Amino acid sequence: MTKRLFDILIATSSLLLLSPVVFLIALGVKLTSPGPVLFNHARVGLGRKPFGCLKFRTMVEDAEEWLQRDTHLNSVYRENGFKVPTGADPRVTTFGHILRRTHLDELPQLINVIKGDLSIVGPRPIVSEELDCFPRPDVDRLLSVRPGIFGLWTAMGQDRVNYPERAHVELSYLDNRSVLFDLVILFRHVPVLIKGQPHESPETRSKPSRLSKSLNPRSK
Numbered sequence: 427m428t429k430r431l432f433d434i435l436i437a438t439s440s441l442l443l444l445s446p447v448v449f450l451i452a453l454g455v456k457l458t459s460p461g462p463v464l465f466n467h468a469r470v471g472l473g474r475k476p477f478g479c480l481k482f483r484t485m486v487e488d489a490e491e492w493l494q495r496d497t498h499l500n501s502v503y504r505e506n507g508f509k510v511p512t513g514a515d516p517r518v519t520t521f522g523h524i525l526r527r528t529h530l531d532e533l534p535q536l537i538n539v540i541k542g543d544l545s546i547v548g549p550r551p552i553v554s555e556e557l558d559c560f561p562r563p564d565v566d567r568l569l570s571v572r573p574g575i576f577g578l579w580t581a582m583g584q585d586r587v588n589y590p591e592r593a594h595v596e597l598s599y600l601d602n603r604s605v606l607f608d609l610v611i612l613f614r615h616v617p618v619l620i621k622g623q624p625h626e627s628p629e630t631r632s633k634p635s636r637l638s639k640s641l642n643p644r645s646k
Contacts, residue, residue, distance in 0.1 A: 428605065433546050437539035444533065451482055451530055458521040461487030464534055469551035472572045477543040479551050480534035484522025485515075492517055507588040508556055512623070527622045535575050547608040548574025549596040559589040564597055571600065576615050583618035 441448070452463045465485070466478035486492070493500055493510075499517075503510045512518055512526055525531040538544040544551065551573035557565055578599045579592055587595065599607075 429545065429608070430542075432605075433539050433544075436546050437536040441536050441540075447530070448533055451525065451533070454521050455482055455525075459483075459486065459519045465489075468553065469573070470554055470557065470569065471543055471551060472569060474569050476554075477538070477551075479543070480538055482525055482531040482534060484519060484525050484531050485517040486519060489517040504555075507559075507592060508553055529619055529623060532575065539575065543572070545572040545574045547576050547611050548572050549599055550574065550577050550579055556589075560593045560597070564593075567600055568597060571603070576611055578611060581611050581614040581618060583621060 455463045461483055463483060465481045465483040467481065468476055469479040471477045493503060499510060499515075502514060510517075512523065518526065522531070535544055539546060548571055549568060560568055577596065579586060579595045582595070586592070599611075
């Protein structure tokens with residue numbers, strides 16, 4: 427209950443404070459490319475309940491259809507942990523590159539927090555295909571908590587790893603979660619948000635980093 431109240435308080439106050447920024451970003455998306463302002467991506471949430479994870483649209487309007495019909499792009503998507511690196515994704519718009527670099531495309535997820543789909547801190551929400559990347563006994567444990575905007579994996583910043591290392595990092599949150607640990611994770615995101623997201627290539631997250639090993643108790 428304490429965590430849920432914290433989530434609602436932070437998400438609501440953040441949306442109110444950042445409302446001018448949200449309006450300007452929405453206007454920028456609308457003026458720079460045709461299509462909706464928000465992108466609703468299907469993810470798996472608490473108790474396996476599917477939900478639409480909101481982001482400002484950073485791609486062309488038919489991005490999902492493009493991914494399905496382009497076999498090479500789809501292969502890159504699957505080999506890179508179900509994400510196409512920004513530097514290798516022709517679907518990303520010019521304004522979308524700016525939003526991704528600054529993480530501002532994630533702001534609408536505060537609405538997901540208020541709705542109860544997300545928490546401020548927790549394992550990052552995943553698509554259904556990613557469930558196979560987690561050890562079978564741990565899947566139900568992973569989905570026993572609300573996914574979060576911020577988590578151990580995102581706290582790694584430019585050192586973020588791909589599967590299977592990512593699964594170990596996300597699961598380690600469940601072994602250590604507490605109010606204090608959530609605050610530590612939020613503090614770790616300060617330099618990540620300041621530095622912004624790197625211009626990724628398919629090789630960016632192909633190898634586990636020293637930081638991933640320090641966060642992953644199974645590697646010790």
